Amino acid sequence: MIIPVDDSTDLSCDVRGHGRPVVFVHGFPLRGLMWARTAAMRPANRRAIVPDLRGHGASPPARSLRIERMADDLVEILDALGIAGPADFVGLSMGGIIALDLWRRHPARVSSLVLCCTRADAESPEGAALRRSVADRALREGSAPVIDAMLPRVLGSGVDPAVRGLWRGLMAKTSPATIAAASIALAKRRDSTGLLGTISCPTLVVAGEHDVITPPASMERIRDAIPGSRYAMIAASGHIPPVEQPTAFSEALNDFLTEIDPVTPLDRRA
Numbered sequence: 001m002i003i004p005v006d007d008s009t010d011l012s013c014d015v016r017g018h019g020r021p022v023v024f025v026h027g028f029p030l031r032g033l034m035w036a037r038t039a040a041m042r043p044a045n046r047r048a049i050v051p052d053l054r055g056h057g058a059s060p061p062a063r064s065l066r067i068e069r070m071a072d073d074l075v076e077i078l079d080a081l082g083i084a085g086p087a088d089f090v091g092l093s094m095g096g097i098i099a100l101d102l103w104r105r106h107p108a109r110v111s112s113l114v115l116c117c118t119r120a121d122a123e124s125p126e127g128a129a130l131r132r133s134v135a136d137r138a139l140r141e142g143s144a145p146v147i148d149a150m151l152p153r154v155l156g157s158g159v160d161p162a163v164r165g166l167w168r169g170l171m172a173k174t175s176p177a178t179i180a181a182a183s184i185a186l187a188k189r190r191d192s193t194g195l196l197g198t199i200s201c202p203t204l205v206v207a208g209e210h211d212v213i214t215p216p217a218s219m220e221r222i223r224d225a226i227p228g229s230r231y232a233m234i235a236a237s238g239h240i241p242p243v244e245q246p247t248a249f250s251e252a253l254n255d256f257l258t259e260i261d262p263v264t265p266l267d268r269r270a
């Protein structure tokens with residue numbers, strides 16, 4: 001479905017099933033489709049809400065992006081769906097950064113967090129310079145060369161070649177303007193390390209065993225900073241476990257989601 005936000009932008013959003021809402025927030029430069037298997041395998045008592053973030057997927061390209069605006073978009077999507085209370089948020093990489101911003105500014109809308117292969121720190125000066133050069137290159141040369149340079153770090157070496165080809169093609173469809181805008185948004189992201197100790201909702205931290213972008217050691221630091229958080233490491237995965245190891249990722253996710261809200265015999269997945 002199409003959900004208008006911020007008065008002027010139509011976001012594409014897949015909504016499936018009934019029950020307690022769980023919002024799946026994709027990374028950069030990905031799209032909601034990265035959660036297709038995860039949403040299909042979700043617990044029977046969950047309603048899956050899977051947006052294409054501003055600029056990404058079937059949502060219109062964006063010339064300028066901010067993490068805070070993308071977080072506000074998620075709140076507006078919940079409002080538009082008539083969900084006034086909190087939801088579970090599952091965020092990968094940039095999606096996890098957005099989920100942390102939700103906890104910072106809209107904690108009443110967050111009932112639990114899953115932070116997968118993501119970052120809590122601000123960008124380093126070297127990292128910010130690199131992201132600015134990615135933005136410039138996308139605007140100068142188009143999306144495909146940027147994606148080709150990025151892909152070996154995004155997907156682990158063990159990923160099925162057909163899956164790699166599919167995601168190469170989908171990522172390369174992201175507009176150069178969006179790649180540039182998201183790179184700048186990531187470069188300007190706030191430091192959330194101090195926020196981690198304030199997280200009081202149930203939280204699962206997920207790492208990919210072979211992730212070189214947000215390696216397990218960095219995810220363990222996030223886990224250690226969040227009181228009472230659970231942790232799962234997905235074997236044989238790079239930076240995108242829901243795409244690379246969908247079954248193992250869903251098992252870890254569903255264990256968490258059903259622990260915080262068990263499925264009953266009356267729940268039926270639609």
Ligand code: MLT
Pocket residue numbers: 026027028029092093094095119186213
């Ligand atoms: C993502 O998947 O969202 C990106 O890898 C984010 C990043 O480059 O930090």
